Amino acid sequence: MALHDLTAHELRQQLDSGELSSQELTKALLERIEELNGTLNAYITVTAEQALEQARAYDEARARGEATAPLGGIPVALKDNLVTRGVRTTAASRILENWVPPYDATVVERLKAAGAPSLGKTNMDEFAMGGSTETSAFGVARNPWDPGRVPGGSSGGSAIAVAAGMAVWSLGSDTGGSIRQPAAYCGIVGMKPTYGRVSRYGLIAFASSLDQIGPLTRDVTDCALALNLICGFDPRDSTSVSLEVPDFTKALVAEPKGLRVGIHKDYFDQPMDADVRAALERALKVLEDNGAVLKEVSLPSTRYAIHVYYLIAPAEASSNLARFDGVRYGLRVPGADVPRMMEETRSRGFGAEVKRRIILGTYVLSAGHYDAYYKKASQVRTLMRQEFERAFADVDVLVAPTTASTAFRLGEKTENPLEMYMTDYFTIPVNLAGLPALSMPCGVDKDGMPIGLQIIGPPFGEDKVLKAAYTYEQLAWPTGAGRHWRAGREVAVDVR
Amino acid sequence: METKDLPGAPAAGEPAEGAQLSVADVAKVAAQARLRLTDEELAKLSGQLSDILRMAAELKALDTEGVEPTAHGLPVYNVLRDDAVVPSMTQDTVLSGAPEKQDGYFKVPRILEEG
Numbered sequence: 209m210a211l212h213d214l215t216a217h218e219l220r221q222q223l224d225s226g227e228l229s230s231q232e233l234t235k236a237l238l239e240r241i242e243e244l245n246g247t248l249n250a251y252i253t254v255t256a257e258q259a260l261e262q263a264r265a266y267d268e269a270r271a272r273g274e275a276t277a278p279l280g281g282i283p284v285a286l287k288d289n290l291v292t293r294g295v296r297t298t299a300a301s302r303i304l305e306n307w308v309p310p311y312d313a314t315v316v317e318r319l320k321a322a323g324a325p326s327l328g329k330t331n332m333d334e335f336a337m338g339g340s341t342e343t344s345a346f347g348v349a350r351n352p353w354d355p356g357r358v359p360g361g362s363s364g365g366s367a368i369a370v371a372a373g374m375a376v377w378s379l380g381s382d383t384g385g386s387i388r389q390p391a392a393y394c395g396i397v398g399m400k401p402t403y404g405r406v407s408r409y410g411l412i413a414f415a416s417s418l419d420q421i422g423p424l425t426r427d428v429t430d431c432a433l434a435l436n437l438i439c440g441f442d443p444r445d446s447t448s449v450s451l452e453v454p455d456f457t458k459a460l461v462a463e464p465k466g467l468r469v470g471i472h473k474d475y476f477d478q479p480m481d482a483d484v485r486a487a488l489e490r491a492l493k494v495l496e497d498n499g500a501v502l503k504e505v506s507l508p509s510t511r512y513a514i515h516v517y518y519l520i521a522p523a524e525a526s527s528n529l530a531r532f533d534g535v536r537y538g539l540r541v542p543g544a545d546v547p548r549m550m551e552e553t554r555s556r557g558f559g560a561e562v563k564r565r566i567i568l569g570t571y572v573l574s575a576g577h578y579d580a581y582y583k584k585a586s587q588v589r590t591l592m593r594q595e596f597e598r599a600f601a602d603v604d605v606l607v608a609p610t611t612a613s614t615a616f617r618l619g620e621k622t623e624n625p626l627e628m629y630m631t632d633y634f635t636i637p638v639n640l641a642g643l644p645a646l647s648m649p650c651g652v653d654k655d656g657m658p659i660g661l662q663i664i665g666p667p668f669g670e671d672k673v674l675k676a677a678y679t680y681e682q683l684a685w686p687t688g689a690g691r692h693w694r695a696g697r698e699v700a701v702d703v704r
Numbered sequence: 705m706e707t708k709d710l711p712g713a714p715a716a717g718e719p720a721e722g723a724q725l726s727v728a729d730v731a732k733v734a735a736q737a738r739l740r741l742t743d744e745e746l747a748k749l750s751g752q753l754s755d756i757l758r759m760a761a762e763l764k765a766l767d768t769e770g771v772e773p774t775a776h777g778l779p780v781y782n783v784l785r786d787d788a789v790v791p792s793m794t795q796d797t798v799l800s801g802a803p804e805k806q807d808g809y810f811k812v813p814r815i816l817e818e819g
Binding site: 310 | 775
């Protein structure tokens with residue numbers, strides 16, 4: 209099996225036994241990027257020199273016996289809304305096209321301290337606003353299983369990189385499904401941790417009450433290793449929580465007996481591809497046949513999640529993106545005076561989707577509309593949180609679809625924003641309630657495109673999510689973790 | 705597209721009233737957000753934003769009388785830290801990304817009309 213096919217924990221063994229160096233691994237992945245990035249456009253910026261230098265430093269530290277981090281030496285890709293000192297960070301926007309940040313995000317500091325070489329910055333929807341990576345100012349990205357389809361979004365490049373062997377693992381951000389949905393479309397594991405679990409310091413803000421950084425990996429074990437590295441309190445993010453972070457690998461226990469799985473009936477009553485529905489039902493049956501207990505839960509207000517989200521997220525975005533004004537960093541387009549300079553800069557710097565959300569957010573926050581829209585949405589958000597709280601009194605996790613269909617074709621939904629927004633129906637409630645949730649592969653459809661299964665846990669119940677996910681992974685992929693996504697992918701990429 | 709055809713929309717028959725955003729409304733809000741749009745963009749946005757607001761108006765069907773709004777998912781309401789002096793970025797570092805600077809300041813075009 210090629211190096212770019214292996215999981216981080218498999219590569220760990222090779223690095224530890226000395227049969228592989230981080231430099232060899234990093235070179236192999238850079239070659240893979242060179243080969244495929246022209247087609248898939250997963251990376252906006254590749255940092256080959258830096259990655260090789262970090263790999264060399266890791267190999268030297270390991271030779272001295274100083275490198276102990278489980279993900280040390282294992283190359284990673286970073287979504288291009290995570291700021292990196294000295295490496296251009298664009299958020300896939302023209303307005304930040306040439307911005308070189310003077311500091312590192314907290315998660316980037318943690319990766320560096322662990323000795324994980326960073327291969328580069330991945331493509332995304334502009335400012336993470338989108339579900340297909342088609343709003344990027346740096347060109348659309350393509351799904352490695354079928355380059356005629358989208359990889360999902362907004363963390364599309366981070367999902368492609370892991371699925372196509374252009375990185376072993378990656379980080380993305382999830383505001384309404386932006387890690388889980390591309391993970392589902394690309395046939396990998398993607399997790400949004402609980403709001404507050406991971407520092408957002410250095411994550412370019414979209415909607416601050418919803419944004420959360422999380423990992424995209426090839427299996428559940430790698431997901432636990434990545435969480436161990438990135439979770440934890442950070443005084444620089446006042447919403448990061450000072451709770452002790454458990455060793456998440458301890459949750460990797462396959463134990464279906466007695467697992468209480470919640471089913472939200474409305475989710476299964478929604479229009480859904482027949483193949484997606486069949487795959488979900490198969491997954492639930494596998495769990496039930498092995499001793500899990502399925503229980504129906506009641507979450508009536510999730511029907512309004514999209515409504516709430518498309519008021520709250522644009523409102524927060526309009527405020528967060530006010531900072532891009534051509535004064536302190538990023539693009540400046542000259543103008544006769546300050547207001548005209550700002551207007552020129554923002555009008556040329558932002559793309560259509562970003563403008564749409566800024567205008568919507570400015571409108572719903574304006575005097576006379578605030579109570580009807582923003583306040584009402586925030587109250588419904590409370591109802592939703594309370595319903596989830598009640599549901600988790602009876603069950604360990606909820607199992608749900610990640611998306612109603614598999615990856616759609618490029619251009620299929622770009623003309624109708626509402627239709628694009630609806631692709632987040634199953635993922636958005638998790639962000640509104642601040643819960644942890646993971647998407648993992650549970651089969652392929654008739655076209656061979658991967659299908660995602662979503663597992664949702666109570667606040668700070670990442671261990672419960674991981675345990676359920678690991679249990680399903682061991683039951684459903686008996687030939688070995690990751691076999692599933694490996695089955696179709698090489699063929700798909702070679703067909704280009 | 706009719707919102708009632710989409711998953712998540714309440715059953716047909718419920719009032720789907722909501723603000724209709726005219727082209728002039730969109731232009732006004734855009735100006736407040738320091739954005740200038742072409743006539744074509746304005747027309748397109750007025751339709752798209754009206755659709756979104758029509759969907760949002762369906763929230764009226766939910767009774768939220770006396771419900772506290774949620775600002776974010778955590779039960780954290782105030783965060784305090786020690787009032788201690790810690791190192792911060794140097795002036796040069798902070799100015800490193802400035803489009804224009806002079807004498808340690810960010811430089812912008814004139815703000816006041818000439819008198």
